[in-house]
Amino acid sequence: MPVNADRETVPATGDEGDLPINELFYSLQGEGKLAGVPSVFVRTSGCNLRCWFCDSYHTSWEPTHARMTVDDVLREVRARERAEHVVLTGGEPLVHEASVELLERLADAGYHTTVETNGTIHRDAPIDLASVSPKLASSTPTPENAPEGADAGAWTERHEARRIDLASLARFVEDYETQLKFVVTGPDDLPEVVSLVEEVRAAAAAPVPNDDVLLMPEGTTREALAERRTEVADLALEYGFRYTPRLHVDLWNDAPGT
Numbered sequence: 001m002p003v004n005a006d007r008e009t010v011p012a013t014g015d016e017g018d019l020p021i022n023e024l025f026y027s028l029q030g031e032g033k034l035a036g037v038p039s040v041f042v043r044t045s046g047c048n049l050r051c052w053f054c055d056s057y058h059t060s061w062e063p064t065h066a067r068m069t070v071d072d073v074l075r076e077v078r079a080r081e082r083a084e085h086v087v088l089t090g091g092e093p094l095v096h097e098a099s100v101e102l103l104e105r106l107a108d109a110g111y112h113t114t115v116e117t118n119g120t121i122h123r124d125a126p127i128d129l130a131s132v133s134p135k136l137a138s139s140t141p142t143p144e145n146a147p148e149g150a151d152a153g154a155w156t157e158r159h160e161a162r163r164i165d166l167a168s169l170a171r172f173v174e175d176y177e178t179q180l181k182f183v184v185t186g187p188d189d190l191p192e193v194v195s196l197v198e199e200v201r202a203a204a205a206a207p208v209p210n211d212d213v214l215l216m217p218e219g220t221t222r223e224a225l226a227e228r229r230t231e232v233a234d235l236a237l238e239y240g241f242r243y244t245p246r247l248h249v250d251l252w253n254d255a256p257g258t
């Protein structure tokens with residue numbers, strides 16, 4: 001897929017095989033089944049969606065352009081000597097073809113790899129945990145909810161048209177250990193979660209147990225999260241899905257490098 005040609009989505013290309021890297025840091029995995037595990041985070045820049053709530057504004061609405069070679073990334077990962085897990089995130093890491101080479105090199109070096117992805121672009125790569133976060137209707141940007149100064153109007157329709165690719169979601173479930181991690185803004189999101197999970201189950205030749213379906217409260221500050229998390233935990237109980245915290249927000253208020 002010639003995604004690197006999409007200038008709306010991805011920072012301009014550099015040398016072939018390198019990646020636009022927004023940040024690289026060592027922290028505890030804050031979300032999902034592996035919450036609490038020390039991990040190196042490699043955050044690529046560039047995304048094919050524009051969630052109004054994106055907690056990584058400088059990879060989506062206003063992407064950074066600095067690039068690193070795969071060798072550079074490996075060197076920086078190895079320098080965090082305690083880490084056995086690497087989380088490749090973004091932005092949308094799978095818009096970049098070079099993410100496959102990075103994942104191959106990390107697997108060869110013995111790391112457990114998690115990929116945080118919106119699930120719209122499937123690629124074949126050595127991924128130990130596909131952490132897929134399909135975007136609900138409540139993520140769609142409008143001039144009212146978008147970040148200040150962002151060109152939301154240009155993205156409302158594009159985001160809406162791109163946010164769900166059922167065939168791609170089914171392939172993630174079939175090819176990888178997958179968790180489906182939904183950002184929940186309130187109870188109105190749940191009917192869409194239920195119907196989407198049913199559609200993925202019907203489309204995929206692999207099961208999707210309820211404990212692989214995670215509800216995560218929307219929120220990028222301790223205060224916002226504190227207001228929403230009990231309601232989302234109660235929804236997880238009501239529907240029989242799993243709840244995931246956002247540990248890095250509770251612990252470090254989502255500060256850069258955490």
Ligand SMILES: C[S@@+](CC[C@H](N)C(=O)[O-])C[C@H]1O[C@@H](n2cnc3c(N)ncnc32)[C@H](O)[C@@H]1O
Binds near residue numbers: 092117216
């Ligand atoms: C910045 S995204 C990068 C990976 C990929 N683009 C995606 O959306 O899955 C990393 C994770 O943060 C979640 N996320 C982003 N903004 C959030 C917010 N305001 N509250 C809760 N989770 C959020 C995403 O759903 C995803 O699970």
Ligand SMILES: Nc1nc2[nH]cc(C(=O)O)c2c(=O)[nH]1
Binds near residue numbers: 031
């Ligand atoms: N600590 C921590 N855990 C995370 N899990 C997924 C993250 C992401 O941004 O993809 C993230 C993050 O940004 N920080």
Ligand code: SF4
Binds near residue numbers: 135
């Ligand atoms: S898909 Fe992920 S990186 Fe892209 S805008 Fe949404 S949350 Fe941000």
Ligand SMILES: [Mg+2]
Binds near residue numbers: 055056
């Ligand atoms: Mg994050």
